[in-house]
Every structure is written in structure tokens, then in C-alpha cells.
Amino acid sequence: MLQVIENIEKVKSRGKKPPPLDTLAQLGTDSLKKKATSKWFTQKLTKELLEIGSPLSKQYKRAYYCNQTLIQHDKNKITSKYCNSRACNLCNRIRTAKMMNGYILPLKELGDLQFVTLTEPNVKESELEECVRNQIKKISNIIEVLRKRRGINVSGIRKLECTINIVFNTYHPHVHLLVNKNCAPEFISEWLKRTPNAKLVAQHYKDADQNSLNELFKYTTKQYEIETENKTLEINVRSLDVILRAYNNKRTFQTFGEIRKIKVNEEVEELESQEYTDLPDYHYMEWEWKNKDWYNKYKEPLSNNIEPNIEIKARNKTYMKWTEKEKGIRQKEIDRNNKKNKENELLKEYQSIKIKYK
């Protein structure tokens, strides 16, 4: 990352504009292979998502056909159509890179930064959308109060994220913020003021470093769980759909304060062309996706991509098929809750006896 900043600054010092994302480096066939793997995964994922008949099925369909045809022109240029869906791994990759490319310099200009995580207890599927809406409102309200009433000059970026607890089928929407120094405690105190059921220990803040930047710009939600032992990727189809629905038409990424002026949006442009080295020698060629790679009319593969040796398991359509490990965690949690309830009952009994004998 530092290298990227240095490169951009070098170019700036020469009096040129910093390069756009897609020409930061000449892309080789390796990056085409990565693109093919992403495409392969997106198709597997969206195929499962399409099966559940979600209201977002149109979006999933677009993601399924994202980068279906690549057009090679001018020998080393490839143009393709992007779907801009959050379910699409290909577009997510570009989105993340675009964000990083666009915001690292303005963030650096802000000086020392702090990384804040604001959380609320897990919610059920039916409450998720309202919770997310409330979180957006709360954050914008906090920013306004800090700026107008308290006179604090706050600048930064907020990002909404959501994780899943598969065992209990609950969702954990939370907010990540990257703010200028000494604003973080203010954010936490204002957040606690507006959130009666929050827990103090679950709120975090620390000085920002490279990891915090990565954390901020990564996905809105995890698309899969990796099981390294069995070489499987587990997709929680239903919960992923619930999250995507909750965050649909909402800005997960928003800047505020001085940083707002820089224009970088979340959108991935519909048509994008990229330059590659080592492409087959054609002036014009159409490459069509089939199973694991793009092929031309002569049935030549474009990236020589090998289908990953990974099994993809779509589960969690009913939430009832728990693994042994999950069953153990669930049982432990139930035992802990029972113990707590018993303790509370005993405490109540003890207090009532105490009152009697007073």
C-alpha cells in the first residue's frame, strides 16, 4: 500500500495526474486467471442464490452473467460488461480496489486517524433491515451533533458491515469508522447515548494502521466460510440473501467532513476496458464464458484457468443441518444461559427473603 502511495506521489511530483485504477499496472495473464476464478465462484454463488427465489433475483441474474463475454480489441485490450451487484465477486474486487485507490491519499491528508467499531447486539432476520436503517440514521445524527452542537471538526469514512451467527441464525450489523484523531471517544459516547442495548466492551477504537484500512475497504459481508480441512467453501445462501436484501439501496460506504469532496463512488462502471500483456494475437475477438474459462470461436481458452480443487457447499437453506462443532457451540451457549437464569432466580429468591426478614 505504501508503495502505491509513493508511486502516486512520484507521478504527482512530475506534474502529472495520478493514474486511474485500471492502468496502475500492466495486467498479465495471471490477473486474467484470477478474474476467471472469481467469475467461476460468482457463478456458483449466484446459481444457488437464484434458486431461493429472492426479490433480488434480477440482481443475481445480472451477477450470473457478469463478464460473460469479453471483447478483445486493439490486440492487448479487453472490454467487458460489469453488473455492479454486491453479490458479484468480480465487481466487489474492483469496488474495493477503486475505494482504496481513491481514498488513501485524502485519508493521508487528514493526518493521524482512528479506527472505530460501533456495535449492537445480534438481531433476528426480521429486524435486520430496520436495524441497519437505524444505524445509518444514528451515525448521521451523531456527525451532525458533533459538528453543529459540539463544534468538533469531524471528517472520515463510515462503512456498514454485517456478519452472521449461523448457529443461532442471528445477524450482527455493525459500523466501522475511520475518523480524524480524538473524535473516536466522542463517537462511542454518542453511540452509547443512542443505543440502550449496546455493550461497552463491544465498542472498539484504536489508532488506524494498514490493517484498519484493509478492514474498512473490504466486503460488506462475507460470502463464504472456508473449511481448510475438507477443501470446501460453505455458502450460507439464505443468510447471504437476507443481508443483501437488508443493504439493498443503502450506501454501505459514506464519507463525511472534509473528505467528502473527493469524488469516488461505490459504483463499478458498466463497461470497462483493461490492458493486458501476453494476450493471444488477435485484433478483434469475442471470448465466451463456459464452465471455467472464456473460449473463442476456435475453442481456444483465454486464461488457461484450471477449475479450483474446491468443493462448494450451499447450506443453511433451512438452518437445521448443524455440524458437530456447531452443535457443541450451541449446547454450550444453552448451558450458559440456563446457568445464568438459575443464578438470577436464586438471586431474586434471596432478595425476596431478605425483604421479608427486614
Add this chain to the structure above:
Amino acid sequence: METTLTKENLQRILFAMMQIKEIDQSQYFKNYYNEVIERIARLDMNEQVLALEQKRKDNEMSYDETMILKELKRIQNNK
């Protein structure tokens, strides 16, 4: 996630909480406030115990300090 609520961070949060007007403070906010104070006190106590333990190891402990350490440990165990 590892907690980032160090003594210094908690003190800053406490200071930020003190900036909120009394009229805006609800009951649950006061509970949070008390929790922050309690956590700072606990961390303070832990620091004190560690310092006294070090002194004991170095054989530089007075009788009063021994009694203080004993009392602090009793409080720690009760919690």
C-alpha cells in the same frame, strides 16, 4: 475481537461522556457511565496489585503494603 478498552481509552471515553449535558443523559446512559468508572477503577487496582507483587518479589515490601495487597486481592477475588 480483542478489547481495545485500555485505561487510557476508557478515560477518554469517560471524558467524552462527561461532555453530554445532564438533561440528555438517560438512565441507561448513566449505567454505561458507571460501567466505565468501574472498569477504570478495576484496571487501576490491577496495576496497583502488579506493582505491589513486584515489590514483594524484590523483598522491598513494608507491612502496610502487605496488608494493602491482601485487601486488594480479596476485592479482586470477590469480583
